[in-house]
Amino acid sequence: MARTWKLEVELHPTNDVRDYYCVEAFETVRRGMRNRVLHFALDKPLAADSVEFLCETISAEITSLVDRTVGRQERLAL
Numbered sequence: 001m002a003r004t005w006k007l008e009v010e011l012h013p014t015n016d017v018r019d020y021y022c023v024e025a026f027e028t029v030r031r032g033m034r035n036r037v038l039h040f041a042l043d044k045p046l047a048a049d050s051v052e053f054l055c056e057t058i059s060a061e062i063t064s065l066v067d068r069t070v071g072r073q074e075r076l077a078l
Contacts, residue, residue, distance in 0.1 A: 004030060005069050
């Protein structure tokens with residue numbers, strides 16, 4: 001069975017150049033190009049509201065990706 005989509009979320013730690021966490025999310029739909037769909041920073045140290053924001057953002061991206069691919073296909077089949 002072919003893959004419909006793939007979502008990759010990367011959390012890059014702080015380093016000598018930047019003093020914040022870098023978050024990037026990439027999506028690949030079917031055999032298309034890998035596209036960066038999110039890119040933002042989170043302060044160090046991670047506060048509870050930053051972690052909650054990160055979880056909500058990733059959840060929203062997954063929901064959007066499902067709706068745009070599998071969800072739309074399922075609705076069209078009805």
